[in-house]
Amino acid sequence: MSVQLGMPQPREEAAPLPSVPVARPADAPAGLADRYGRRATDMRLSLTDKCNLRCTYCMPAEGLEWLGKQAVMSAEEIIRIVRIGVEQLGVRELRLTGGEPLVRHDLVDIISALRSNHPGLPISMTTNGVGLAKKAAPLKAAGLTRINVSLDSLHEETFTQLTRRPFLNQVLAGVDAAWAAGLGPVKLNAVLMRGINDAEAPSLLAWALGRGYELRFIEQMPLDADHGWTRRNMITAAEIRQVLSTDFALSPDPRARDGAPAERFEVRRRVAGSADGAAGASGPVLGTVGIIASVTEPFCSDCRRTRITAEGKIMSCLFSREEFDLLGLLRSGATDEALAQRWQDAMWLKPKAHGMDHVGLDAPDFVQPDRSMSAIGG
Numbered sequence: 001m002s003v004q005l006g007m008p009q010p011r012e013e014a015a016p017l018p019s020v021p022v023a024r025p026a027d028a029p030a031g032l033a034d035r036y037g038r039r040a041t042d043m044r045l046s047l048t049d050k051c052n053l054r055c056t057y058c059m060p061a062e063g064l065e066w067l068g069k070q071a072v073m074s075a076e077e078i079i080r081i082v083r084i085g086v087e088q089l090g091v092r093e094l095r096l097t098g099g100e101p102l103v104r105h106d107l108v109d110i111i112s113a114l115r116s117n118h119p120g121l122p123i124s125m126t127t128n129g130v131g132l133a134k135k136a137a138p139l140k141a142a143g144l145t146r147i148n149v150s151l152d153s154l155h156e157e158t159f160t161q162l163t164r165r166p167f168l169n170q171v172l173a174g175v176d177a178a179w180a181a182g183l184g185p186v187k188l189n190a191v192l193m194r195g196i197n198d199a200e201a202p203s204l205l206a207w208a209l210g211r212g213y214e215l216r217f218i219e220q221m222p223l224d225a226d227h228g229w230t231r232r233n234m235i236t237a238a239e240i241r242q243v244l245s246t247d248f249a250l251s252p253d254p255r256a257r258d259g260a261p262a263e264r265f266e267v268r269r270r271v272a273g274s275a276d277g278a279a280g281a282s283g284p285v286l287g288t289v290g291i292i293a294s295v296t297e298p299f300c301s302d303c304r305r306t307r308i309t310a311e312g313k314i315m316s317c318l319f320s321r322e323e324f325d326l327l328g329l330l331r332s333g334a335t336d337e338a339l340a341q342r343w344q345d346a347m348w349l350k351p352k353a354h355g356m357d358h359v360g361l362d363a364p365d366f367v368q369p370d371r372s373m374s375a376i377g378g
Contacts, residue, residue, distance in 0.1 A: 024344055024345055024348040028344075028348060030090065031089050031090035031344075032085075032089050032090065032091075032306050032343065032344060032347040033344075033347065033348065034316070034347055034348055034349070034350035035348060035349075035350070036301075036350070036352055038301075038302070038303055038304065038350070039090065039304065040091075040303075040304050040305055040306035040316075040347055040350075041090055041091055041092040041093065041259075041304050042091075042092070042093045042095070042259070042304045042305045042306070043082070043085050043091045043093065043094050043095070043305075043306055043307075043308070044095045044097055044305055044306070044307045044308070045078065045081070045082065045094065045095070045096055045097065045307075045308045046096075046097045046098055046099060046307075046308065046309050046310040047073075047078070047096055047097070047098055047099070047101045047104050047107065047110070047310060048067075048072060048098050048099040048100065048101065048103055048104055048310050049066060049067050049072075049098070049099045049309075049310045049311075050066050050067075050098070050099045050100060050103050051098060051099045051100040051103070051128065052100055052103060052128070052130050052131075052165070052167075053100070053128050053130065053163040053164070053165050053167070054163060054164035054165060055128075055150075055152075055162060055163050055164070055191075056161075056162055056163075056164070056193070057162075057191050057193065057220050061164060067310060067311055071311045072310050072311055073308075073310060073311065073312050073327055075106050075109060075110050075113070077312065077327060077330060077331075078110055078114075079110070079113050079114060079117065080330065080336075081308060081312070081326065081330070081339070082094060082114055082117075082118070083117055083118075083336075084336050084339055084340050084343070085306075085343070086117075086118055086121060088336065088337075088340045089340055089343060089344065091306075092121075092122075093121070093122045093124075094114070094118075094121055094122070094123045094124070095123075095124050095125065095126060095148075096110075096111075096123065096124070096125040096126070097125070097126045098126070098127075098310070099310065100127060100128055100130070101125055101126070101127055102127055102128075102130065102131045102132060102135055103131075107135070107139070108135070108138050108139060108142045109142075111123060111139060111142040111143050111144050112142040112143060114143065115142060115143025116143075122145045122146075123143060123144055123145050124144070124145055124146045124147065124148065125139070125144055125147050125148070126147075126148040126149075126150070126189070127147060127148070127149055127150070127174075128149070128150045128163075128171065129149040129150065129151065129170065129171035129172075129174035129175055130165075130167050130170050130171060130174070131170070131174070132147075132149070132170075132171075132173075132174025132175070132177060132178060133170065133173040133174045133176075133177040134177075136174065136177035136178045136180070136181040136183060137177070137180075137181045139181070139183065140181040140182055140183050144183060145183075146183050146184060146185060146186070146187070147178045147183040147186060147187070148186075148187045148188070148189055149171065149174065149175050149178065149186065149187070149188055149189070150171075150188075150189045150190075150191075151171060151172075151175065151188045151189070151190060151204075152190050152191055152192075152193075152197055153168075153190075153197045153200055153204070154168075154172075154200070154203070154204060154207055155168075155197075155200070156168045156169075158196060158197050158200070159171075161196060162193065162196060162197065175188070175213070179211070179212070179213070184212075185212075185213075185214050186212075186213045186214070187213070187214045187215075187216060187290075188208055188213050188214070188215045188216065189216055189218055190204060190215060190216070190217050190218065191217075191218050191219075191220050192217060192220070192235040192240065193220065193235070194233050194234070194235055198235050198239075198243065199243070201217065201240060201243045201244055202243065202244055202246055202247040202248065205244060205247075205248065205267070205289055206247065208287075208289075209267060209286045209287040212287070214287065214288055214289070214290065215289050215290070216262045216289070216290035216291065216292055217237075217240045217289070217290070217291050217292070218291075218292040218294075219234060219235065219236060219237060219240075219291075219292065219293050219294055219295045219296065220234040220235065220295075221294050221295060221318075221361065234295065236293070236295070236296045237263075237291045237293035237296050237297050238296065240291055241291070244289070245270065246270075247269075247270060248267050248268065248269065248270055248286075248289075249267075249268045249269070249270045250265035250266070250267060250289065251265060251266050251268070252264075252265060252266070253265055253266055253288055254266075257299075257302075259302050259303070259304040260290075261292045261294070261299060262290030262291060262292045263290065263291050263292075263293065263297070263299075264288050264289070264290045265288060265289050265290075265291070266285045266287075266288055267285065267286045267287055267288060267289050268283060268284070268285055268286060269283050269286065294318075294361070295361045295362070298353060298354065298359050298361075300352065300353035300354065300359060301353075303317075303350075305318075306343075306347055308326065309323070311327060312325065312326045312327020312328070312330065313325055313326065313327070314326050314342070314343055314346040314347070316346055316347050316349060316350035316351070317350055317351050317354070317355050318355075319351075319354045319355035319356075319361070319366075320350075320351060320355045321355055322349070324342065324345075324346040326339060326342060326343060326346075329342055354366060
């Protein structure tokens, strides 16, 4: 099914964003390079800020105002921006995010058009899994490569406490449907919250390994809409490894990390009473587990991501407090070359780490972005 291209409607009135204050020097590297020698090749593009869950580490229980329809990128605008990224700026991988991408009625059409334009481009999607059971096969047929599903608990009561919605069975059905449709490797994302689901980590990993899914634990980041994050309350990567060691032995995955946010480990069963580490392992590798330690073991020095929000703003860093308007320029009639230059100029200003010139999400000078994760797009 093809997307019918048409003229976008005028944008809703909004406060103007700053122009990019410093242009790239003439001798800057090609593509989406920054001042620290990094080059973004992994594009995260948000299709919507809307979501049908209310996860405590992301969104408030009530009161979050959604973007108006005309403020969000249309299908044809998404297709054009991706084309510029791939053909002119060296983007080699695309991740569709939200909000919740499945709430877009034209999602399958968007993916079909992207696949038609870029036959060899890996296209993945991050979803909460609600409604995925019915969409998995059409998404695969349209050209989606693989999928990431957020799943923080296998217990209905805990799931409902974390997401504020009783949809666990829908999510589990969606995960199985994605696997059946061939959207593999199916990756699961779990955020551990102290005193809520942290003790479930070994059983969640065992469940994922038994079904051939790859589980990744993500440190809670200061991107919650309530701004209630504290370093003291979050579960660290070291704690995650420790709690998993009660049942499993982890050893470094021999494959190169290659800029991936997750540090991956091979997983084996632990011999009862053995010491921590691979020496206590028994039997073959059961699979892998990933840990994304953005707070305590940051990987900013090898970050290769560029982000476009649902309303077409460039965010060079997940924690950046500066955004630059790509969609407004597009709707003004700008050429592909002008759009590419705006994108490059914005990425040239990418901060060194965590939206600052140094690492430290718990540093005194860190200021949490105004947007929550759902409004940015993971």
